[in-house]
Amino acid sequence: MSNRQVFEALVLPHLGAAYNLARWLLRSEQAAEDAVQEASMRAFRYIETLRGDDARPWLLGIVRNTCFTMLERTRSQPQSVDFDEAEFEAALGEAQPRDTDPEMQLQKRRTRLQIDAAIRALSPPLREVIVLREFEDLDYAQIAKVVAVPIGTVMSRLARARGKLRAMLSSISLGE
Protein backbone atom coordinates (compact mmCIF):
# COMPACT_ATOMS: atom_id res chain seq x y z
CA MET A 1 0.00 0.00 0.00
CA SER A 2 1.23 3.48 -0.78
CA ASN A 3 1.38 6.09 1.96
CA ARG A 4 -1.69 7.69 0.52
CA GLN A 5 -3.63 4.46 0.61
CA VAL A 6 -2.54 3.88 4.20
CA PHE A 7 -3.70 7.39 5.07
CA GLU A 8 -7.06 6.94 3.37
CA ALA A 9 -7.67 3.53 4.89
CA LEU A 10 -6.42 4.06 8.44
CA VAL A 11 -6.41 7.79 9.22
CA LEU A 12 -9.26 9.30 7.23
CA PRO A 13 -11.98 7.26 9.02
CA HIS A 14 -11.08 9.14 12.22
CA LEU A 15 -11.55 12.59 10.74
CA GLY A 16 -14.84 12.96 12.61
CA ALA A 17 -13.15 12.34 15.96
CA ALA A 18 -10.33 14.68 14.96
CA TYR A 19 -12.71 17.49 14.07
CA ASN A 20 -14.82 17.03 17.19
CA LEU A 21 -11.71 17.32 19.38
CA ALA A 22 -10.41 20.36 17.51
CA ARG A 23 -13.82 22.04 17.59
CA TRP A 24 -14.04 21.53 21.34
CA LEU A 25 -10.54 22.87 21.92
CA LEU A 26 -10.68 25.89 19.63
CA ARG A 27 -13.03 28.82 19.49
CA SER A 28 -14.37 28.73 15.97
CA GLU A 29 -15.29 26.30 13.23
CA GLN A 30 -12.70 27.86 10.99
CA ALA A 31 -9.94 27.46 13.52
CA ALA A 32 -10.95 23.83 14.00
CA GLU A 33 -10.95 23.20 10.25
CA ASP A 34 -7.55 24.83 9.88
CA ALA A 35 -6.18 22.74 12.74
CA VAL A 36 -7.51 19.45 11.36
CA GLN A 37 -6.18 20.28 7.93
CA GLU A 38 -2.76 21.13 9.28
CA ALA A 39 -2.75 18.05 11.51
CA SER A 40 -3.77 15.83 8.58
CA MET A 41 -0.87 17.05 6.50
CA ARG A 42 1.45 16.37 9.40
CA ALA A 43 -0.07 12.93 9.87
CA PHE A 44 0.47 12.18 6.20
CA ARG A 45 4.07 13.34 6.35
CA TYR A 46 4.81 11.12 9.35
CA ILE A 47 2.60 8.23 8.32
CA GLU A 48 5.57 5.86 8.60
CA THR A 49 5.69 6.44 12.36
CA LEU A 50 2.21 4.95 12.67
CA ARG A 51 3.38 1.38 12.04
CA GLY A 52 1.11 -1.07 13.82
CA ASP A 53 -0.34 1.45 16.26
CA ASP A 54 -4.00 2.26 16.63
CA ALA A 55 -4.54 5.16 14.23
CA ARG A 56 -7.20 6.97 16.25
CA PRO A 57 -5.18 7.97 19.35
CA TRP A 58 -2.20 8.58 17.09
CA LEU A 59 -4.14 11.07 14.95
CA LEU A 60 -5.84 12.65 17.97
CA GLY A 61 -2.39 13.23 19.49
CA ILE A 62 -1.30 15.16 16.41
CA VAL A 63 -4.57 17.10 16.36
CA ARG A 64 -4.37 18.12 20.02
CA ASN A 65 -0.74 19.22 19.61
CA THR A 66 -1.72 21.36 16.63
CA CYS A 67 -4.62 22.85 18.60
CA PHE A 68 -2.49 23.70 21.62
CA THR A 69 0.11 25.31 19.39
CA MET A 70 -2.66 27.43 17.87
CA LEU A 71 -4.03 28.27 21.31
CA GLU A 72 -0.60 29.42 22.44
CA ARG A 73 -0.23 31.55 19.37
CA THR A 74 -3.47 33.38 20.05
CA ARG A 75 -3.18 33.32 23.81
CA SER A 76 -4.98 36.39 25.06
CA GLN A 77 -5.98 35.38 28.53
CA PRO A 78 -4.25 33.58 31.40
CA GLN A 79 -5.01 29.87 31.31
CA SER A 80 -4.49 29.24 35.01
CA VAL A 81 -8.17 28.91 35.82
CA ASP A 82 -9.63 25.41 35.72
CA PHE A 83 -13.10 26.68 35.07
CA ASP A 84 -14.08 30.03 33.63
CA GLU A 85 -17.28 31.18 35.34
CA ALA A 86 -17.63 34.20 33.06
CA GLU A 87 -17.34 32.00 30.00
CA PHE A 88 -19.99 29.66 31.40
CA GLU A 89 -22.41 32.50 32.12
CA ALA A 90 -21.82 34.04 28.70
CA ALA A 91 -22.39 30.75 26.91
CA LEU A 92 -25.59 30.14 28.87
CA GLY A 93 -26.80 33.66 28.16
CA GLU A 94 -26.21 33.22 24.45
CA ALA A 95 -28.21 30.03 24.46
CA GLN A 96 -31.69 31.46 24.67
CA PRO A 97 -34.16 28.75 23.69
CA ARG A 98 -36.86 29.65 21.21
CA ASP A 99 -40.41 29.83 22.51
CA THR A 100 -41.78 27.75 19.68
CA ASP A 101 -40.06 24.56 20.81
CA PRO A 102 -42.37 21.95 22.25
CA GLU A 103 -41.84 21.35 25.94
CA MET A 104 -39.84 18.13 25.68
CA GLN A 105 -37.60 19.42 22.98
CA LEU A 106 -37.09 22.61 24.90
CA GLN A 107 -35.97 20.70 27.96
CA LYS A 108 -33.59 18.55 25.97
CA ARG A 109 -32.18 21.56 24.20
CA ARG A 110 -31.68 23.39 27.45
CA THR A 111 -29.85 20.41 28.93
CA ARG A 112 -27.59 20.17 25.93
CA LEU A 113 -26.76 23.87 25.98
CA GLN A 114 -26.03 23.76 29.69
CA ILE A 115 -23.70 20.77 29.36
CA ASP A 116 -21.97 22.25 26.35
CA ALA A 117 -21.46 25.52 28.18
CA ALA A 118 -20.01 23.77 31.22
CA ILE A 119 -17.54 21.74 29.14
CA ARG A 120 -16.59 24.79 27.12
CA ALA A 121 -15.84 26.69 30.34
CA LEU A 122 -13.23 24.12 31.42
CA SER A 123 -9.61 25.04 30.82
CA PRO A 124 -8.23 23.37 27.65
CA PRO A 125 -6.17 20.72 29.54
CA LEU A 126 -9.26 19.60 31.47
CA ARG A 127 -11.55 19.94 28.46
CA GLU A 128 -9.41 17.68 26.30
CA VAL A 129 -9.40 14.78 28.79
CA ILE A 130 -13.19 15.00 29.06
CA VAL A 131 -13.61 15.00 25.29
CA LEU A 132 -11.20 12.11 24.84
CA ARG A 133 -12.82 10.08 27.63
CA GLU A 134 -16.52 10.79 27.10
CA PHE A 135 -16.77 11.43 23.36
CA GLU A 136 -14.04 9.19 22.02
CA ASP A 137 -14.23 6.58 24.77
CA LEU A 138 -10.45 6.31 25.07
CA ASP A 139 -9.09 4.56 28.16
CA TYR A 140 -6.61 6.17 30.56
CA ALA A 141 -3.60 4.66 28.85
CA GLN A 142 -4.70 5.92 25.44
CA ILE A 143 -5.45 9.38 26.78
CA ALA A 144 -2.03 9.45 28.45
CA LYS A 145 -0.48 8.69 25.08
CA VAL A 146 -2.49 11.34 23.23
CA VAL A 147 -1.77 14.07 25.77
CA ALA A 148 1.77 12.81 26.47
CA VAL A 149 1.47 12.86 30.25
CA PRO A 150 1.62 10.05 32.84
CA ILE A 151 -1.55 8.05 33.52
CA GLY A 152 -1.72 9.48 37.02
CA THR A 153 -1.94 12.97 35.60
CA VAL A 154 -4.76 11.88 33.30
CA MET A 155 -6.67 10.50 36.26
CA SER A 156 -6.22 13.59 38.39
CA ARG A 157 -7.21 15.87 35.51
CA LEU A 158 -10.30 13.79 34.83
CA ALA A 159 -11.23 13.92 38.50
CA ARG A 160 -10.75 17.68 38.58
CA ALA A 161 -12.75 18.17 35.38
CA ARG A 162 -15.57 15.98 36.67
CA GLY A 163 -15.64 17.84 39.95
CA LYS A 164 -16.09 21.14 38.12
CA LEU A 165 -18.76 19.75 35.82
CA ARG A 166 -20.60 18.09 38.68
CA ALA A 167 -20.77 21.37 40.55
CA MET A 168 -22.23 23.14 37.52
CA LEU A 169 -24.59 20.41 36.38
CA SER A 170 -25.98 18.88 39.56
CA SER A 171 -29.25 20.75 39.09
CA ILE A 172 -29.88 19.18 35.70
CA SER A 173 -29.82 15.58 36.86
CA LEU A 174 -33.00 16.18 38.85
CA GLY A 175 -34.89 16.72 35.65
CA GLU A 176 -33.64 13.50 34.09
Added chain:
Amino acid sequence: MSLDDQDLSSLIRRNATRHAAPDTLRAAIRTQIALADAGRTEPTTPPKAARRAWFTLPWPTASVSFALGLACALFVLPLVQRLDLNGPLDAELVADHVRALQLGPLIEVVSTDRHTVKPWFQGRLDYAPPVFDLAAQGFPLMGGRIEHLRGNAIAALAYARNRHVVEVFVWPSAAMSVPLRSQHKGFNVLHWADGSMQYWAVSDLERTEMERFAQLWREQAAAQ
Protein backbone atom coordinates in the same frame (compact mmCIF):
# COMPACT_ATOMS: atom_id res chain seq x y z
CA MET B 1 -28.42 15.56 44.87
CA SER B 2 -25.06 14.97 43.35
CA LEU B 3 -23.96 13.08 40.29
CA ASP B 4 -21.56 10.18 40.45
CA ASP B 5 -19.04 9.64 37.67
CA GLN B 6 -21.33 7.22 35.90
CA ASP B 7 -24.27 9.66 35.85
CA LEU B 8 -22.08 12.48 34.70
CA SER B 9 -20.60 10.29 32.00
CA SER B 10 -23.96 9.26 30.59
CA LEU B 11 -25.29 12.80 30.90
CA ILE B 12 -22.45 14.04 28.71
CA ARG B 13 -22.56 11.14 26.29
CA ARG B 14 -26.28 11.46 25.79
CA ASN B 15 -26.58 15.21 25.57
CA ALA B 16 -23.40 17.09 24.73
CA THR B 17 -22.90 18.26 21.16
CA ARG B 18 -20.79 16.10 18.92
CA HIS B 19 -19.38 18.34 16.23
CA ALA B 20 -19.55 16.71 12.82
CA ALA B 21 -16.77 17.36 10.36
CA PRO B 22 -18.04 19.25 7.31
CA ASP B 23 -17.87 17.36 4.03
CA THR B 24 -15.89 20.20 2.52
CA LEU B 25 -13.15 19.59 5.08
CA ARG B 26 -12.93 15.92 4.15
CA ALA B 27 -12.74 16.84 0.48
CA ALA B 28 -10.11 19.51 1.12
CA ILE B 29 -7.92 17.10 3.06
CA ARG B 30 -8.19 14.38 0.44
CA THR B 31 -7.24 16.92 -2.20
CA GLN B 32 -4.33 18.16 -0.16
CA ILE B 33 -3.05 14.65 0.41
CA ALA B 34 -3.51 13.77 -3.25
CA LEU B 35 -1.51 16.83 -4.27
CA ALA B 36 1.20 16.16 -1.70
CA ASP B 37 1.36 12.54 -2.78
CA ALA B 38 1.50 13.48 -6.46
CA GLY B 39 4.26 15.97 -5.74
CA ARG B 40 6.28 13.35 -3.98
CA THR B 41 5.90 10.50 -6.41
CA GLU B 42 5.95 12.48 -9.64
CA PRO B 43 9.56 11.81 -10.65
CA THR B 44 9.09 8.06 -10.52
CA THR B 45 5.61 7.91 -12.05
CA PRO B 46 5.43 7.36 -15.79
CA PRO B 47 3.56 10.22 -17.46
CA LYS B 48 0.87 7.97 -18.88
CA ALA B 49 -0.11 6.62 -15.46
CA ALA B 50 -0.11 10.15 -14.09
CA ARG B 51 -2.50 11.23 -16.80
CA ARG B 52 -4.81 8.34 -16.10
CA ALA B 53 -4.72 9.16 -12.37
CA TRP B 54 -5.80 12.68 -13.20
CA PHE B 55 -8.93 11.48 -14.97
CA THR B 56 -9.88 9.15 -12.16
CA LEU B 57 -9.57 11.83 -9.48
CA PRO B 58 -12.82 12.41 -7.59
CA TRP B 59 -14.54 15.50 -8.93
CA PRO B 60 -13.79 17.79 -5.95
CA THR B 61 -10.10 17.13 -6.49
CA ALA B 62 -10.37 17.81 -10.17
CA SER B 63 -12.33 21.01 -9.71
CA VAL B 64 -10.07 22.29 -6.97
CA SER B 65 -7.06 21.59 -9.14
CA PHE B 66 -8.74 23.35 -12.00
CA ALA B 67 -9.51 26.34 -9.78
CA LEU B 68 -5.90 26.42 -8.63
CA GLY B 69 -4.74 26.38 -12.22
CA LEU B 70 -7.13 29.15 -13.12
CA ALA B 71 -6.02 31.17 -10.13
CA CYS B 72 -2.41 30.76 -11.26
CA ALA B 73 -3.20 31.84 -14.78
CA LEU B 74 -5.19 34.88 -13.71
CA PHE B 75 -3.30 36.19 -10.75
CA VAL B 76 0.11 34.70 -10.42
CA LEU B 77 1.21 35.03 -14.01
CA PRO B 78 0.65 38.80 -14.30
CA LEU B 79 2.57 39.12 -11.08
CA VAL B 80 5.44 37.05 -12.32
CA GLN B 81 5.67 39.25 -15.38
CA ARG B 82 5.86 42.41 -13.39
CA LEU B 83 8.20 41.56 -10.57
CA ASP B 84 9.90 38.57 -12.05
CA LEU B 85 8.62 36.46 -9.21
CA ASN B 86 9.47 32.81 -9.34
CA GLY B 87 8.52 31.44 -5.97
CA PRO B 88 5.67 31.66 -3.51
CA LEU B 89 5.17 35.19 -2.34
CA ASP B 90 3.25 34.45 0.86
CA ALA B 91 6.34 33.18 2.64
CA GLU B 92 8.34 36.29 1.82
CA LEU B 93 5.60 38.69 2.82
CA VAL B 94 5.03 36.84 6.08
CA ALA B 95 8.78 36.95 6.71
CA ASP B 96 8.80 40.70 5.97
CA HIS B 97 5.85 41.16 8.30
CA VAL B 98 7.48 39.18 11.11
CA ARG B 99 10.80 40.99 10.70
CA ALA B 100 9.03 44.35 10.83
CA LEU B 101 7.24 43.31 14.01
CA GLN B 102 10.39 41.96 15.62
CA LEU B 103 13.11 44.34 14.53
CA GLY B 104 11.18 47.21 13.06
CA PRO B 105 10.57 49.62 11.75
CA LEU B 106 6.98 48.49 11.33
CA ILE B 107 6.03 52.07 10.65
CA GLU B 108 8.22 54.79 9.17
CA VAL B 109 5.47 57.36 8.98
CA VAL B 110 3.39 57.20 12.15
CA SER B 111 -0.03 58.67 11.64
CA THR B 112 -3.69 57.78 11.89
CA ASP B 113 -4.41 60.38 9.22
CA ARG B 114 -4.46 59.07 5.68
CA HIS B 115 -3.71 62.56 4.39
CA THR B 116 -0.36 62.33 6.17
CA VAL B 117 0.43 58.75 5.25
CA LYS B 118 -0.43 58.90 1.56
CA PRO B 119 1.71 61.96 0.69
CA TRP B 120 4.63 60.46 2.61
CA PHE B 121 5.01 57.90 -0.17
CA GLN B 122 5.56 60.70 -2.74
CA GLY B 123 9.08 60.54 -4.04
CA ARG B 124 9.67 57.21 -2.34
CA LEU B 125 7.67 55.14 -4.81
CA ASP B 126 6.89 55.46 -8.50
CA TYR B 127 3.19 54.96 -7.78
CA ALA B 128 0.65 56.34 -5.31
CA PRO B 129 -0.84 53.60 -3.13
CA PRO B 130 -4.40 54.18 -1.90
CA VAL B 131 -4.65 54.71 1.85
CA PHE B 132 -8.01 54.38 3.61
CA ASP B 133 -9.16 55.36 7.04
CA LEU B 134 -10.97 52.37 8.52
CA ALA B 135 -10.97 53.52 12.14
CA ALA B 136 -14.75 53.80 12.25
CA GLN B 137 -14.98 50.13 11.23
CA GLY B 138 -12.53 49.01 13.90
CA PHE B 139 -9.28 49.00 11.95
CA PRO B 140 -7.48 52.26 12.85
CA LEU B 141 -4.59 53.25 10.58
CA MET B 142 -1.21 53.10 12.32
CA GLY B 143 1.02 54.31 9.50
CA GLY B 144 3.13 53.06 6.64
CA ARG B 145 6.61 52.20 5.47
CA ILE B 146 8.58 51.11 2.43
CA GLU B 147 9.29 47.42 2.07
CA HIS B 148 11.74 45.92 -0.40
CA LEU B 149 10.45 42.84 -2.17
CA ARG B 150 12.65 41.15 -4.72
CA GLY B 151 14.37 44.34 -5.67
CA ASN B 152 11.26 46.48 -5.80
CA ALA B 153 10.22 49.16 -3.36
CA ILE B 154 6.62 48.61 -2.32
CA ALA B 155 4.23 50.31 0.09
CA ALA B 156 3.32 48.63 3.37
CA LEU B 157 0.44 50.00 5.44
CA ALA B 158 -0.21 48.98 9.01
CA TYR B 159 -3.65 48.82 10.60
CA ALA B 160 -4.48 47.87 14.16
CA ARG B 161 -7.20 45.46 15.20
CA ASN B 162 -7.44 45.13 18.97
CA ARG B 163 -3.92 43.96 19.73
CA HIS B 164 -3.28 42.53 16.29
CA VAL B 165 -1.58 44.23 13.39
CA VAL B 166 -2.76 43.89 9.82
CA GLU B 167 -0.18 44.82 7.23
CA VAL B 168 -1.22 45.52 3.67
CA PHE B 169 1.43 45.39 0.98
CA VAL B 170 0.41 47.36 -2.09
CA TRP B 171 1.84 47.59 -5.57
CA PRO B 172 0.48 48.14 -9.06
CA SER B 173 -1.09 45.38 -11.10
CA ALA B 174 -3.54 45.29 -13.97
CA ALA B 175 -5.04 42.05 -12.67
CA MET B 176 -8.45 41.75 -11.07
CA SER B 177 -9.14 39.20 -8.40
CA VAL B 178 -11.42 38.48 -5.51
CA PRO B 179 -9.67 37.90 -2.16
CA LEU B 180 -7.79 34.61 -2.06
CA ARG B 181 -6.68 33.28 1.25
CA SER B 182 -3.63 31.28 2.15
CA GLN B 183 -1.84 30.47 5.32
CA HIS B 184 1.82 30.49 6.16
CA LYS B 185 3.30 29.69 9.56
CA GLY B 186 0.00 30.49 11.21
CA PHE B 187 -0.36 33.85 9.53
CA ASN B 188 -3.27 34.46 7.25
CA VAL B 189 -2.45 35.99 3.90
CA LEU B 190 -5.24 37.50 1.85
CA HIS B 191 -4.55 38.60 -1.67
CA TRP B 192 -6.75 40.56 -4.04
CA ALA B 193 -6.40 42.98 -6.92
CA ASP B 194 -8.68 45.68 -8.29
CA GLY B 195 -7.28 46.37 -11.72
CA SER B 196 -4.98 49.18 -10.65
CA MET B 197 -3.29 47.80 -7.54
CA GLN B 198 -2.80 44.45 -5.92
CA TYR B 199 -3.02 43.96 -2.19
CA TRP B 200 -1.53 41.41 0.14
CA ALA B 201 -2.85 41.61 3.67
CA VAL B 202 -0.83 39.69 6.24
CA SER B 203 -1.83 39.18 9.85
CA ASP B 204 -2.28 36.71 12.67
CA LEU B 205 -5.94 37.73 12.75
CA GLU B 206 -8.61 35.12 12.17
CA ARG B 207 -9.77 34.44 8.65
CA THR B 208 -13.19 36.04 9.10
CA GLU B 209 -11.65 39.23 10.46
CA MET B 210 -9.20 39.34 7.57
CA GLU B 211 -12.02 38.85 5.11
CA ARG B 212 -13.94 41.65 6.78
CA PHE B 213 -10.92 43.89 6.44
CA ALA B 214 -10.61 43.11 2.75
CA GLN B 215 -14.32 43.69 2.30
CA LEU B 216 -14.13 47.12 3.97
CA TRP B 217 -11.11 48.01 1.91
CA ARG B 218 -12.82 47.05 -1.32
CA GLU B 219 -15.92 49.01 -0.38
CA GLN B 220 -13.81 52.09 0.29
CA ALA B 221 -11.93 51.63 -2.97
CA ALA B 222 -15.18 51.22 -4.89
CA ALA B 223 -16.62 54.38 -3.31
CA GLN B 224 -13.73 56.50 -4.52
